[in-house]
Amino acid sequence: MATTYRSKVDGWLLIVLLGAMAVCLPAAFAALAQEQGWVAWLTVAAVLLLGFGLPLSLLFATRYTITADCLQVRSGPFRWRVPLAAITDITPTRNPASSPALSLDRLRIDYGRGRQLLISPRDQAGFMQAIEQACRKAGAGR
Template sequence: MPTVYRSKVDVWLFVVLAFAALASLYSAGQTMLSNTPGAILIASLVAAVGFGLPAWLLLSTRYTLEASRLLAQSGPFKWVVPLADIKSITPSNNPLSSPALSLDRLRIDYGKGRMLLISPRDKERFLSDIEAARRAAS
């Protein structure tokens, strides 16, 4: 049975994403008031991207542990890590772009030089569960 772990969210990142979303909605509203041709289309695009993407990232970033793989999802992006390919999992605060909404991260090294940074809310439970799944899979 798959287990889903939500991403931990740093307050500063939440504030940045919320500000970006609200600024986009304000801009879309101002564009609509301009009464220029195409204003509705432009405002809709600005709102969809500027509000939609940050909201999608905040609401969808999660990690699903299945019997043989880890699936990381963040908005429209997905990563699949076969459990058998994991070489190590170590703590990290690397700020590289990743499916993580916190700098309190885990670095997963897998495959041939591949790496994924994630930030499950309950790191201890995640680590315990992934180790148990790796043992069961081998």
């Protein structure tokens, strides 16, 4: 049975993402006013996809799913799959590095040979308990 945890979202990041979305709408209209034909519509599509669609997908599709054998991480159009057996450590961090986390209240997942992933589940205690149980069941070496 899979368990899914949504990302915690820091207020400052929410403001940045909503600001990016708000700025892209006037930019799209400005492109339409300056260009004609397919070039204008291509520009509008690119501006809306990157400036509106990407932040929206990050806000609504950043989540962490624990299955019987892996941790599946999704953040907008990006995806990671971490085998539970490969997880070597999980530690709290406030590392601001780019990652599939919408908060600086993060967990660093160390796995494989020197690989790591930063995530920010809203319910960190519940996530930690669920991942520990899943790792034990999967026979992972945590």
